[in-house]
């Protein structure tokens with residue numbers, strides 16, 4: 001079953017067609033990678049999914065909801081979480097506090113306070129948050145102030161803040177950008193480790209090692225449109241992809 005269906009999405013910036021009739025479906029429970037050269041439209045598409053950019057035409061259906069026209073926080077509450085390239089965390093707070101905020105926001109709603117339910121659920125939410133921090137190797141830093149952490153740790157924390165919301169769909173925007181090979185490999189291992197949570201993932205990634213070791217399906221974008229889609233092995237050997245993506249070089 002498709003959890004996400006993008007149909008006929010167009011977006012122009014002045015005279016530039018950043019998205020040109022994009023059609024893309026994501027199957028529930030899979031890891032779906034979107035690759036393509038710089039300027040292909042990947043980030044613009046992701047921004048359309050989370051309500052940061054409004055397409056000119058087309059539709060986006062997620063788990064039975066029409067997403068276009070909804071505000072980012074409504075899309076988040078419908079079950080989509082996003083990990084940014086630059087981590088968006090609360091620097092003055094501790095790791096544990098950072099994780100508890102989205103946990104309660106997702107159970108209570110962004111602008112509601114339910115003190116009774118909070119009192120009853122607090123221990124369970126804290127236990128879930130601790131389990132996620134364990135999985136992401138952050139448990140030893142649970143009381144650390146976030147501003148003093150490395151960028152890599154902040155990225156893992158942001159991933160923890162997404163997981164604690166129990167999203168149905170997790171969007172990862174270049175999760176290994178700027179990382180060393182060792183840190184990239186660690187990130188791949190962490191993403192494999194969190195697979196037990198069975199969250200559907202859409203991942204934009206330039207590192208082919210990451211794409212081919214994680215993805216079930218790969219969509220290739222070029223010049224604002226999807227030019228190929230398939231299993232990683234099919235995509236690797238597709239001449240259109242080699243041509244568009246790397247000017248004929250081998251993936």
Ligand SMILES: Nc1ncnc2c1ncn2[C@@H]1O[C@H](COP(=O)(O)OP(=O)(O)OP(=O)(O)O)[C@@H](O)[C@H]1O
Nearest residue numbers: 013016017018036037038039040041042043044045
């Ligand atoms: N807000 C904007 N205003 C004008 N042009 C934009 C805007 N955002 C993106 N673009 C243009 O739209 C095109 C697609 O950009 P986008 O960032 O989506 O590509 P991308 O595939 O994510 O590239 P990269 O891999 O370099 O991040 C590019 O030509 C870009 O310059």
